Amino acid sequence: MYEQRAVEVAGTQAAVLDRDEIRELKGEVLGIFDAAQNKVYSDEWGSDDFNNYVALFSDIEKTESFKKVQSELRLIEDANRVDCIYLVWMAPGNPYYVYLCDGDYYDPCPPGVIDTLYEGDRHFAAGEDKSFGPIVTDSETYGWLVTAGMPVYDTDGEILAYAMVDISMNDIISQQNAYNKSFVAAILALAAAVCIICILLVNTAVIRPINRISDAASNYLVGGTDSTEQELAELKIKSSDEIGSLYASIMQMLTDIDGYVRNIVETSRERDEARIRADLMNELANKDALTGVGNKLSFDTKMEQLQKEIESGSPVFGIVMADLNNLKTINDIYGHDKGDFAIIKASR
8 A cells, every 4th residue: 555655646746747847957956966076875974075065066955946846846745645755866777866856844855965776676777667666665764664756757758857755654564563563472372371271181181081090000900999990990991902992082083173174274265265256256347358447337336435425425536537539540540459559558
């Protein structure tokens, strides 16, 4: 959910930011960046070299292009309630990216700051992918974050910059850790209770009967009284036959338990498979086979939900209607396969 949210917000940035302002801001930042003799990475944050390097870009924060872009970033950040969104430039082949503008209110990253790409994202630097992430990281400074980025294209289809978003996952990770601790504690408590019950059962069902048999046999071998003989008779001890019978009984019990467990496991597996098939059938029933988007059944279900919200007096919704023009022309000129491709792309 967090990863999907990050991708959606990054996509919103990339779609609505002012291209002209970004182009102007990018030119100002990269002009100073390319001319800088000593490029200092963010790993040296707070050092004299880093402060001197960042100072080269201090005047950029006073420009109109920077102020306008930062204002747009903050509007998007406020509207989507995320932790931080920012604009960077990533040159193909370079394992780093350069900050152009940060929308954070409290501790924005200055323009010109250089961050190193994570090892797992080097394929991105090589130009093999046009989108960034989403990736989940855990650092000492920022804790758990999910980060995603989408390219911002100019009118010629060239990449101007990358719209990035960070969403904190500290709360959900804390809840998960608390759940894990509670789960482990419950398992340990259950295991302790099972052990105690097992010990009691073994003591009652095995140890005590064996001790009675042993005591009765000892008394008999010593030359016991009539009461000892009566006790042995009641236990029906027949030398080794009794041991064989006990072993057979135990083995039969284990066989029965094993059969019960297998039946339970098989029943559980069949139930899970049935649920998976039902979920798959439900998903297929609600999706259009060609495009993968919701079909008429899915639409009707959403409409029922929306109608309930309308009747409750608190509906929040929007409607978008779109039409794919010139589909017949595409089919006639390029073939129905291309027509289907156009439908799929439009649906996405």
